Amino acid sequence: MFITAICLSGTVLSAQETSLRLTAPARVISKKAPAKADSTGMAIPDDSPSVDVATTKPKSLVDIQHDSLAASHKIIYIDGKPLSNNTQQHLDSIRTLIDNFYYDQFRHFQDPAAPYFLFMSKDASLAMGIGGCVRMRGWYEWGGVVPINGFSPYFIPMTPSPARMKRFGTTPSGSTLFFRVIGRNKTLGNYQLYIEANFNGYQGVDFHLKKAYATINNWTIGYASSTFSDPSALPPTVDASGPNNKISPTSVLVRWMKPIAKLWTVAASLETPSTQPALTDSVTEKVDDWLPDAAAFIQYEWGRSEHVRLAGILRTLPYRDLVAGRNHNILGWGLQLSTVLHPAPAWTIYANVCGGKGYESLGGDLQMGNYDLIARPGHEGELYAPAAMGFNVAAQYNFRPNLFASVTYSQTRFMPKHDVASSEYKFGQYVAANVFWNLTPRIQVGAEFNIGMRQNFDGAHRWARRVGAMAQFSF
Numbered sequence: 001m002f003i004t005a006i007c008l009s010g011t012v013l014s015a016q017e018t019s020l021r022l023t024a025p026a027r028v029i030s031k032k033a034p035a036k037a038d039s040t041g042m043a044i045p046d047d048s049p050s051v052d053v054a055t056t057k058p059k060s061l062v063d064i065q066h067d068s069l070a071a072s073h074k075i076i077y078i079d080g081k082p083l084s085n086n087t088q089q090h091l092d093s094i095r096t097l098i099d100n101f102y103y104d105q106f107r108h109f110q111d112p113a114a115p116y117f118l119f120m121s122k123d124a125s126l127a128m129g130i131g132g133c134v135r136m137r138g139w140y141e142w143g144g145v146v147p148i149n150g151f152s153p154y155f156i157p158m159t160p161s162p163a164r165m166k167r168f169g170t171t172p173s174g175s176t177l178f179f180r181v182i183g184r185n186k187t188l189g190n191y192q193l194y195i196e197a198n199f200n201g202y203q204g205v206d207f208h209l210k211k212a213y214a215t216i217n218n219w220t221i222g223y224a225s226s227t228f229s230d231p232s233a234l235p236p237t238v239d240a241s242g243p244n245n246k247i248s249p250t251s252v253l254v255r256w257m258k259p260i261a262k263l264w265t266v267a268a269s270l271e272t273p274s275t276q277p278a279l280t281d282s283v284t285e286k287v288d289d290w291l292p293d294a295a296a297f298i299q300y301e302w303g304r305s306e307h308v309r310l311a312g313i314l315r316t317l318p319y320r321d322l323v324a325g326r327n328h329n330i331l332g333w334g335l336q337l338s339t340v341l342h343p344a345p346a347w348t349i350y351a352n353v354c355g356g357k358g359y360e361s362l363g364g365d366l367q368m369g370n371y372d373l374i375a376r377p378g379h380e381g382e383l384y385a386p387a388a389m390g391f392n393v394a395a396q397y398n399f400r401p402n403l404f405a406s407v408t409y410s411q412t413r414f415m416p417k418h419d420v421a422s423s424e425y426k427f428g429q430y431v432a433a434n435v436f437w438n439l440t441p442r443i444q445v446g447a448e449f450n451i452g453m454r455q456n457f458d459g460a461h462r463w464a465r466r467v468g469a470m471a472q473f474s475f
Contacts (some may be wrong), residue, residue, distance in 0.1 A: 058345050059345065060303075060305065060342040060345050060346075060347075060348065060398075061345055061346050061398035061400065061401045061404070062305060062342065062348055062396075062398060062401075062404075063304055063305055064401040065398075065401040065402055065438065065441075066305070068401065068402070068441045069113055069114075069441040069442070071441075072116065072440075072441040072442060073098060073114070073115075073116060073117075073118055074116060074117050074118070075118050075120050076117060076118070076119050076120070077119075077120055077121070077122050078119045078120065078121060078128075079121055079122050080122050081122065098114065098118070098127070104232075105232070105257065105265070105267075105299075106224070106225035106229065106230075106231050106232070107231060107232050108231035108232065108234060108248075109234065109235070109236040109237075110174065110236075110237075110240075111231075112131060112132055112133045112176045112178055112196075112474055113131070113133070113441075113442065113474040114129060114131065114180075115129030115130055115131025115132075115178075115180075115475065116131065116442065116474075116475050117129070117130075117131075121183075125183055125184045125185075126181070126182070126183035126184075127181070127182050127183065128179075128180070128181045128182075129179075129180050130177075130178070130179050131177075131178060131180075131474070131475055132175070132176045132177040132178055132474070132475060133175060133176050133472050133473060133474040133475070134172070134175050134472070134473045134475075135172065135173075135174040135175050135176070135470065135471075135472045135473075136170065136171075136172055136175075136470065136471050136472075137149075137170065137171050137172075137173070137174070137238065137240065137468060137469070137470045138168075138169065138170040138171075138468065138469050138470075139151075139168070139169055139170075139466050139467065139468035139469070140166075140167070140168050140169075140466070140467055140468075141166070141167050141169075141464065141465060141466040141467075142165065142166045142465060143160075143165065143463065143464060143465055144156065144157050144160035144164070144165060144462060144464055145157070145160065145164045145165065145166070145167040145464075146452075146464050146466070147164075148241075149169065149171050149173055149240060150239060150240045150241030150242075151239045151241055151430075151450045151452060151464070151466050151468075152241045152244060152365060152368065152428075152452075153244050153365055153412075153428030153429060153430055153452040153453060153454045153464070154244070154365040154366070154368045154369070154425060154428060154454065155368065156428075156452060156453070156454040156462050156463070156464045157462070158423070158454070158456065158460055158462050160462075172199060173198070173199060173200040173240065174198060174199070174200055174240055175198065175199045175200075176196060176197070176198050176199075176210075177196070177197055178194065178195060178196040178197070178211075179193075179194070179195045179196075180192065180193065180194045180195075181193040181194075188216055188217070189216065189217045190215075190216075190217055191214070191215060191216045191217070192214070192215040192216075193213075193214050193215075194211060194212070194213055194214075194215075194222075195209075195211070195212045196209075196210045196211040196212070197209050197210055198210050200240075209223065210250065211223055211224055211225070211250065218256055218257055218258045219254070219255070219256055220253070220254070220255040220257065220269075221253070221254050221255075222252065222253070223250060223251070223252050223253075224250065224251075224253060224255070225248070225249075225250055226247075226248075226249040226250065226251060226253070226269075226271055226293075226295055226313075226362070227253070227255055227257075227267050227268065227269040227271070227295035227296060227297055227311065227313075228247060228249065228293075228295040228297070228311050228312070228313040228334065228336065228362065229247050229248055229249060229311070229336075229363070230247075230297075230309050230311060230336065230338040230352065231248065232305070232307075232340055233307075233309070233338035233339060233340045233350055233351070233352055234246055234248075234350060234352075234392070235350040235392070235394030235396065235406055235408045235432075236396065236404075236406055236434065236436060236446075237408065237432050237434060237448065238432075238434055238446045238447065238448035238468045238469065238470045239432060239448060239450055239466075239468060243364075243392040243394075243408060243410030243430055243432075244364050244365040244390070244410050244411070244412045244428050244429075244430040244452070245352070245354060245363075245364045245365075245390025245391060245392050245410050245411065245412045246363050246364050246392070246410075247334075247336055247352075247354055247362055247363035247364065248362075248363045249271075249274075249361075249362045249363060251271045251272045251273075251274065251293075252271070252272040253269045253270060253271040253272065254269060254270050255267060255268070255269035256268055256269070263300055263301055263302055264298070264299065264300055264301075265298075265299045265301065266296070266297070266298050266299075267296060267297050267299075268294075268295070268296040269294070269295050269296070270292040270293070270294060271292055271293040271294075271295055272289075272292060272293075273289040273291070273292060273293045273315060273316070274289070274361065275289055275315070275317050275318070275332075275358075275361060275372045275373075276360070276361040276367070276369075276370045276371065276372045277317065277319050277370060277372050277373035277374075277383060278369075278370040278371065278373060278374045278375065278383070279319070279370070280375060282322060283321075283322055283323060283375075283380050283381050284319055284320065284321060284322060284375070284381060284383060285319065285320040285322055286319065286320075287318035287319050287320050287327055288318070289316070289318065290316070290318060291316040291329075293313055293314065293315045294313065294314045295311065295312065295313040295314075296311070296312055296313075297309050297310060297311035297312070298310055303341075303342065305340065305342070306340060306341045306342055307339065307340060307341075308337070308338070308339040308341075309336075309337070309338050309339070310335070310336070310337050311335070311336045311337075311338070312333070312334065312335050312336070313333065313334045313356075313359060313362070314331070314332070314333050315331070315332035315333065315334075315358060315359065315372075316329050316330075316331065316332070317329070317330040317331070317332045317358050317372050317373050317385060318330075319373055319383050321381035321382060321383075322381055323380050323381030324381055328383070330358060330373060330383065330384065330385050331358070331385070332356070332357055332358020332359055332372060332385045333356045333357060333358065333359065334354060334355070334356030334357075334358075334359030334362065335354065335355060335356055336352060336353070336354040337352065337353050337354075338351065338352035338353075339351050339352070345398075346397055346398045346399075347395065347396070347397055347398075348395070348396040348398070348406075349393075349394070349395055349396075350392070350393070350394040350395075350396070350408075351391075351392065351393045351394070352391065352392050353389070353390070353391040353392075354389065354390050354391070355387070355388065355389035355390070356387070356388070356389075357385040357386065357387045357388075358372045358373065358385030358386075359372075359388070360372055360386075360388050360414075364390055364412050365390075365412045365425070365428050366388055366412060366414060366425075369425070371386060371388070371414065372385065373385055373386075374386050374416060374420070376418060377418050377419055384417065384418075386414065386415065386416040386417060387415040387416070387417070388412065388413060388414050388415055389412075389413055389415065390410065390411060390412035390413065391410070391411060392408065392409070392410040392411075393408075393409055393410075394406055394407065394408035394409070395407055402437065402438035402439075402441075403435075403436070403437050403438070404435070404436055405433075405434065405435040405436075406432075406433075406434055406436075407431075407432070407433045408430070408431065408432040408433075409429075409430070409431055410429070410430040410431075411427060411428065411429050411430070412427060412428050413426070413427040414426055414427065420457060421457070422456065422457050422458035423456050423457075423458065423460075424456060424457050425454065425456060426455050426456055426457045427455055428452065428453060428454050428455070429452060429453045430450070430452050431450065431451045431452065432448055432449070432450050433448065433449050434446055434447060434448035434449070435447055435448075442473065442474040442475065443471075443472070443473055443474075444470075444471075444472045444474075445469070445470065445471050445472070446469065446470045446472075447467075447468070447469045447470075448467070448468050448469070448470075449465075449466070449467050450464075450465065450466040450467075450468065451463065451464070451465050451466075452464050
């Protein structure tokens with residue numbers, strides 16, 4: 001498809017001067033035909049299945065689909081046509097910048113794709129894009145309604161109202177707009193600016209800031225995904241909530257992240273805390289958070305979309321004991337081991353396990369309540385950090401690069417040291433089975449069946465079921 005592009009100077013360029021077919025990242029090469037030329041005379045590697053140069057493994061079908069998306073861009077030069085836009089060096093520079101739109105240690109399946117129209121400097125040292133997606137979800141549930149748009153076992157009603165046994169719902173929540181600038185500078189080195197906002201605020205339609213950060217070389221500052229999270233290791237779901245052990249906090253942070261060897265990466269950050277203690281009126285009181293959370297990870301990555309990561313976080317959980325008239329600072333911590341891998345080109349495995357004390361507000365079912373600190377029975381005014389753990393395992397099979405199915409099982413357990421109310425949440429189970437089809441690189445539809453269970457400490461439990469569908473259009 002050809003377009004007519006207009007430079008910022010107002011000069012009209014021909015379609016042949018501005019339409020580029022972009023290929024996969026430079027480190028991926030084809031096994032088959034050598035480069036050929038498109039109608040602009042620019043060399044283009046063949047689109048056939050290829051291998052990863054770093055590992056010589058056959059590319060997974062997930063990576064092949066990624067490459068087709070990375071190729072669906074139109075470039076508008078903002079400072080004039082490049083003099084040598086058909087050289088391999090120029091193509092490699094473009095491929096590197098385009099791949100940076102997609103390669104992100106904290107990219108989730110539901111995150112928007114890179115924008116279709118990209119503004120780029122003629123030396124390919126700066127790229128700017130404004131993009132997003134229109135996402136519509138619909139679902140039907142029966143046997144007791146989960147009273148939120150997402151499917152979370154925590155909210156399964158134990159004694160559902162006869163008036164709320166079935167529900168049909170729809171939402172545009174999750175539709176996104178974002179702005180990203182990526183560039184290289186002789187003084188600053190590599191840098192990136194990113195702002196993303198979703199229509200998922202009040203009643204699921206208000207504009208809501210999701211991310212806003214700047215990255216310069218190894219440093220990131222701003223409102224971004226926590227270093228304790230690993231979104232790329234979470235499985236694909238139609239449901240917006242996802243696995244009920246999902247660790248997905250976003251906070252204002254300062255992060256240092258650096259490759260330390262060919263296949264190893266380390267990161268450390270200080271992050272703005274947001275603790276959620278369970279307080280009792282006249283006995284305990286909330287104290288302002290006064291120390292940042294400290295998070296870190298170490299990761300081994302043996303393929304473009306394969307890695308294993310060990311992450312941890314330390315937190316200070318303050319509260320005031322009104323009985324004794326003093327403040328306390330309890331230490332909270334969490335650990336997460338996560339991975340995503342391709343045991344065969346058509347298969348993708350996602351897995352994670354997490355646990356700790358006082359980390360409950362960072363994601364999953366337990367962030368829905370106040371579980372970072374809870375009361376110690378028999379000791380008025382005293383709180384402690386209870387333990388919790390969760391895990392998730394999922395398998396995805398690609399019938400074709402643009403058609404795949406997956407099955408996910410997740411569980412979260414609340415494990416307090418002392419007795420709690422019998423009606424308190426003890427553990428939840430989450431199951432999702434789905435199929436996704438990319439009609440084009442930028443149009444995706446999906447369907448899913450969810451089943452979940454909540455069990456309380458008194459043994460009472462209840463199941464919920466949902467079928468859902470999604471249509472997403474990226475631009």
